Amino acid sequence: MVMVLSSIILGLKYLFTRPYTRLVPEKEPPFKTETTRGRHVLFMEKCTGCTMCQRVCPADAIQMVKVEGEWKMNRKKIFPRIDMQRCTFCAMCVEVCPTGALAMTDMTGWDMTTDNKETTMYMPYQLTPPEGHKLTVTKQKWIPPPPMFKPKPKVPPKKATR
Amino acid sequence: MGKVREVEVLLGPQHPGAPGNVAFRLKLDGERVIDADVIPGYLHRGFEKMMEYRWWEVDVVMSARFCVEDPDNFELAYVRAAEDVYGVEPPEKARRVRTIIAEMGRIQSHLFWLLFIGGVVGARYIPSWAMAAREEILKWYDYITGHRVYHHYMVPGGIRWNIPQDFQERTLKVLRFVERIVNDIKRALFDNKIFQARTRGMGVLKASDAIRLGATGPVLRGSGVRHDIRIVDPYEAYDEVEFEVPVGEYGDSYDRCLVRLKEIYQSISIIRQLVGKVSPDGIYRYKIPLVAPPGEGIGRVETARGEYLIHITSTGGQTPYRVRLRTPSMAHLTTVIKHVLRNEEITIADFPVFVKSLDPCAPDLDR
Ligand code: SF4
Numbered sequence: 001m002v003m004v005l006s007s008i009i010l011g012l013k014y015l016f017t018r019p020y021t022r023l024v025p026e027k028e029p030p031f032k033t034e035t036t037r038g039r040h041v042l043f044m045e046k047c048t049g050c051t052m053c054q055r056v057c058p059a060d061a062i063q064m065v066k067v068e069g070e071w072k073m074n075r076k077k078i079f080p081r082i083d084m085q086r087c088t089f090c091a092m093c094v095e096v097c098p099t100g101a102l103a104m105t106d107m108t109g110w111d112m113t114t115d116n117k118e119t120t121m122y123m124p125y126q127l128t129p130p131e132g133h134k135l136t137v138t139k140q141k142w143i144p145p146p147p148m149f150k151p152k153p154k155v156p157p158k159k160a161t162r
Numbered sequence: 163m164g165k166v167r168e169v170e171v172l173l174g175p176q177h178p179g180a181p182g183n184v185a186f187r188l189k190l191d192g193e194r195v196i197d198a199d200v201i202p203g204y205l206h207r208g209f210e211k212m213m214e215y216r217w218w219e220v221d222v223v224m225s226a227r228f229c230v231e232d233p234d235n236f237e238l239a240y241v242r243a244a245e246d247v248y249g250v251e252p253p254e255k256a257r258r259v260r261t262i263i264a265e266m267g268r269i270q271s272h273l274f275w276l277l278f279i280g281g282v283v284g285a286r287y288i289p290s291w292a293m294a295a296r297e298e299i300l301k302w303y304d305y306i307t308g309h310r311v312y313h314h315y316m317v318p319g320g321i322r323w324n325i326p327q328d329f330q331e332r333t334l335k336v337l338r339f340v341e342r343i344v345n346d347i348k349r350a351l352f353d354n355k356i357f358q359a360r361t362r363g364m365g366v367l368k369a370s371d372a373i374r375l376g377a378t379g380p381v382l383r384g385s386g387v388r389h390d391i392r393i394v395d396p397y398e399a400y401d402e403v404e405f406e407v408p409v410g411e412y413g414d415s416y417d418r419c420l421v422r423l424k425e426i427y428q429s430i431s432i433i434r435q436l437v438g439k440v441s442p443d444g445i446y447r448y449k450i451p452l453v454a455p456p457g458e459g460i461g462r463v464e465t466a467r468g469e470y471l472i473h474i475t476s477t478g479g480q481t482p483y484r485v486r487l488r489t490p491s492m493a494h495l496t497t498v499i500k501h502v503l504r505n506e507e508i509t510i511a512d513f514p515v516f517v518k519s520l521d522p523c524a525p526d527l528d529r
């Protein structure tokens with residue numbers, strides 16, 4: 001008993017401190033920061049239909065779909081649609097998009113929870129800025145763009161060393 | 163009287179005593195576990211193959227997922243291997259920030275492990291404080307990198323985006339919080355005689371055996387071998403900092419636990435030394451071209467669980483030609499467990515404690 005007394009005393013100290021856990025969503029909203037990567041926003045007037053976002057996506061969450069209408073920048077009229085069930089929220093598509101048409105908001109999976117699987121596929125015209133959520137990761141993060149690494153003309157293959 | 167009968171028992175994958183999504187086929191002789199076969203594959207996703215189909219920068223997203231609990235060190239190894247292929251030197255600032263991120267990963271991995279070791283010895287209350295400390299670190303990650311668990315913050319050539327203005331204050335604040343809680347856990351759990359009785363003298367792994375069986379990380383150091391990749395082959399900014407490598411004395415479960423606890427303090431000290439040296443100004447990244455030169459690259463880091471090595475072959479394309487990983491948990495879950503069970507009487511009640519003291523990670527076993 002004496003040997004574990006200090007554990008008990010310390011335990012009592014924590015017993016009477018304010019609980020660390022928070023009541024979400026009754027008391028507080030889920031924790032978010034100004035960098036949290038969440039659901040995408042597509043600015044359709046900026047998108048050129050270059051399919052870079054589709055090619056970069058590691059989770060294969062992006063497919064290009066046709067949207068009828070007058071698109072000055074987008075002759076082929078193809079835009080990305082994003083399957084939020086597959087998306088890993090890595091923001092690679094935001095980084096690679098040459099025109100800054102894609103951005104991310106702090107609408108995380110918590111806000112998108114649904115019991116209807118059909119609603120997780122976001123068509124281009126559904127990817128509007130969601131209400132009550134801020135834009136977080138945008139192309140601004142990479143402005144000015146990092147300098148390009150210039151590889152040396154010839155890199156000889158390395159020998160494995162022990 | 164009756165002749166000895168062996169009973170076969172399946173432990174896991176859904177069992178509080180099993181380390182994550184991995185199962186064991188135990189052979190019991192009465193109470194004693196005489197053999198354990200690991201049943202892997204519950205988390206096999208074929209990452210080595212998947213990485214061959216994704217661009218060099220995008221493979222960072224894959225590599226974070228080898229180990230859920232300690233993604234940053236795994237990211238770091240891939241990034242270093244890719245940089246080796248390209249021949250790019252990351253900016254100095256990026257190297258320091260990556261070291262800080264990786265050390266935070268080590269702390270949060272050890273804190274997470276504290277909850278499990280508490281769970282298997284039947285002390286859930288005290289280690290739940292560790293979760294509060296880990297939560298602060300995850301919030302810090304969310305602020306810096308945008309995600310709580312999978313950060314994707316390192317890229318070949320540097321870090322993904324610049325650090326925020328108040329990076330230093332935030333980091334120091336988190337460290338103060340973590341240190342206070344870890345101090346309390348040390349007093350309440352590690353100095354507790356009941357915890358010591360459960361772990362002292364149990365699961366002894368001698369130094370010579372540990373080396374022979376391929377153990378690395380805290381398991382090897384718990385056996386008294388001072389071997390740490392951060393010291394013997396310094397990478398990133400580890401040559402700029404001073405830190406100790408804690409080692410155990412007897413190689414039992416308690417020593418391994420204590421090594422991890424001491425490592426938390428060392429990681430805190432490493433971050434404190436580095437955080438003053440980074441500032442938001444300056445280049446943080448070199449963008450690498452899409453196509454890599456042909457060649458090979460190696461990334462070798464000390465993760466929270468041990469030595470991790472990644473070898474990449476490039477034939478000069480947009481994607482790696484072949485990726486091969488050597489993850490730490492494989493040796494711990496197979497050879498080390500079998501060896502200890504053969505030489506020592508470990509009962510079924512002690513088995514989860516012993517396995518958890520090795521801190522294996524099911525995702526990195528299966529990958
Ligand atoms: S965030 Fe990543 S996973 Fe999601 S759509 Fe963009 S590239 Fe794909």
Ligand code: SF4
Nearest residue numbers: 047048050051053097
């Ligand atoms: S969103 Fe960006 S990357 Fe994707 S097709 Fe449009 S312009 Fe190209």
